[in-house]
Amino acid sequence: MGKREGFASSFGVLVAMAGSAVGLGNLWRFPYLVGTNGGAAFIIIYLACVLVLALPIMYSEFIIGRRSQSNVFGAYKKLAPDSKWCNVGFIYVLCSITIISFYSVVGGWTIDYFVKAATFQFSSASADQLSGMFANTVTSTASPLVYMLVFLGITALIVLAGVKNGIEKYSKIMMPLLFILVIVIAIRSVTLENSYAGIEFLFKPDFSKITAQTFLDALGQAFFSLSVGSGSILTYASYVSRKENIVKLSAQTAISDTMFAIVAGVAIMPAVFAFGISPSEGPGLVFVTLPYIFNQLPFGSFLAVLFFFALFIAAITSSISMLEVIVAYLDEEFKLKRRTSIVLSLILIATLGVFCSLSQGVMSDVKILGNSIFDLFDKSSANIMLPLGGLIAVIFVGWRMKKAEYADEITSGGLVKFSRTTVGIFYFFIKYIAPVVIATIVIRSLF
Numbered sequence: 382m383g384k385r386e387g388f389a390s391s392f393g394v395l396v397a398m399a400g401s402a403v404g405l406g407n408l409w410r411f412p413y414l415v416g417t418n419g420g421a422a423f424i425i426i427y428l429a430c431v432l433v434l435a436l437p438i439m440y441s442e443f444i445i446g447r448r449s450q451s452n453v454f455g456a457y458k459k460l461a462p463d464s465k466w467c468n469v470g471f472i473y474v475l476c477s478i479t480i481i482s483f484y485s486v487v488g489g490w491t492i493d494y495f496v497k498a499a500t501f502q503f504s505s506a507s508a509d510q511l512s513g514m515f516a517n518t519v520t521s522t523a524s525p526l527v528y529m530l531v532f533l534g535i536t537a538l539i540v541l542a543g544v545k546n547g548i549e550k551y552s553k554i555m556m557p558l559l560f561i562l563v564i565v566i567a568i569r570s571v572t573l574e575n576s577y578a579g580i581e582f583l584f585k586p587d588f589s590k591i592t593a594q595t596f597l598d599a600l601g602q603a604f605f606s607l608s609v610g611s612g613s614i615l616t617y618a619s620y621v622s623r624k625e626n627i628v629k630l631s632a633q634t635a636i637s638d639t640m641f642a643i644v645a646g647v648a649i650m651p652a653v654f655a656f657g658i659s660p661s662e663g664p665g666l667v668f669v670t671l672p673y674i675f676n677q678l679p680f681g682s683f684l685a686v687l688f689f690f691a692l693f694i695a696a697i698t699s700s701i702s703m704l705e706v707i708v709a710y711l712d713e714e715f716k717l718k719r720r721t722s723i724v725l726s727l728i729l730i731a732t733l734g735v736f737c738s739l740s741q742g743v744m745s746d747v748k749i750l751g752n753s754i755f756d757l758f759d760k761s762s763a764n765i766m767l768p769l770g771g772l773i774a775v776i777f778v779g780w781r782m783k784k785a786e787y788a789d790e791i792t793s794g795g796l797v798k799f800s801r802t803t804v805g806i807f808y809f810f811i812k813y814i815a816p817v818v819i820a821t822i823v824i825r826s827l828f
């Protein structure tokens with residue numbers, strides 16, 4: 382490997398970070414979790430998890446990544462030499478592999494639906510037909526695999542082009558476009574007749590629906606959505622220059638991601654209620670509900686094409702951040718060529734992806750711990766691996782690094798001014814609050 386690459390501009394870093402965070406998590410996973418967990422009460426717990434837990438982890442990953450300028454394994458090796466800390470890198474690599482394996486299956490569905498929309502395949506379908514179409518789409522054997530491979534192929538090409546000419550360049554175009562598309566759809570959704578019940582569902586809490594599982598789901602979703610705990614932030618941060626204000630960048634990333642989730646909720650829930658669909662439809666929600674809405678609207682076919690394109694963009698800018706974790710690790714730790722690292726990663730991911738995809742159809746009888754392979758990958762990564770990866774990052778910054786190192790990084794070597802109180806508060810959250818709360822929620826809900 383030659384000189385290490387880096388992001389070229391502050392805007393580039395921000396769109397890449399936001400690109401990683403904003404994804405299927407916001408547009409596909411968040412709405413159906415809100416739907417199955419009873420609406421506004423879930424959103425409130427979710428927001429608390431973002432603020433109190435995910436954000437301190439994001440700072441920590443930024444600190445570790447930027448300070449070490451290294452991959453998930455090399456980072457801990459550099460910052461804690463002569464210790465066993467570097468082995469935690471495996472958790473991040475494993476987590477990224479697990480997530481991208483099922484994520485690319487859903488990414489494939491988005492391409493499939495984009496093609497369906499562009500060829501008017503659901504233009505006059507009823508709600509039942511659309512449910513059937515979704516079931517068919519995901520349970521088929523061959524076509525989801527082909528779409529998944531296309532999705533992975535595009536991800537790989539962008540990653541192959543590198544940090545500046547691939548990740549940064551494409552995120553700069555795709556993220557603003559995505560934002561405009563989602564806003565347009567949200568406006569259309571809230572102006573539907575009878576959309577009010579959906580707004581109420583989103584913003585009027587009913588705390589009677591809350592259980593321990595709600596907390597775990599909200600925690601997992603906060604981590605999943607912000608991409609924390611998987612090493613993606615850490616890896617991207619390793620390409621960030623010493624001049625950038627990482628506190629501001631983390632906050633901007635978290636705010637954009639949260640805004641996207643809420644806007645996605647506003648785009649989907651009012652329409653769900655307006656058309657009398659059940660909000661607890663589950664993973665099919667965006668794929669069933671939205672085509673139905675588009676069918677009822679003037680220029681609906683056009684909006685449908687736009688939306689599934691947007692969903693695809695959101696997914697791609699996230700999957701590249703997962704692949705980069707694995708590729709940077711192989712590149713730097715095994716001195717492989719970028720191309721070789723990508724091919725090796727793809728073989729592994731595609732193999733696992735095949736099982737995730739088939740577990741929706743011909744392999745649906747195969748259950749591990751009561752879950753299909755797809756659900757197992759989804760739940761174990763969001764609810765166990767991400768919290769674990771996050772926990773490790775905050776413990777490392779809070780307990781292993783020196784406070785002076787932490788302060789040096791937070792202030793970008795004194796370039797960015799923060800009062801001592803602010804620096805102290807962040808530190809308190811990283812050192813005490815985040816580890817204790819994450820450990821409590823995960824342990825309680827596991828047992």
Ligand code: PHE
Pocket residue numbers: 401402403404405406407480604605606607608609611613699700702703
């Ligand atoms: N944050 C992404 C999303 O919301 C998913 C993701 C998780 C990306 C972990 C990178 C790492 O879709």
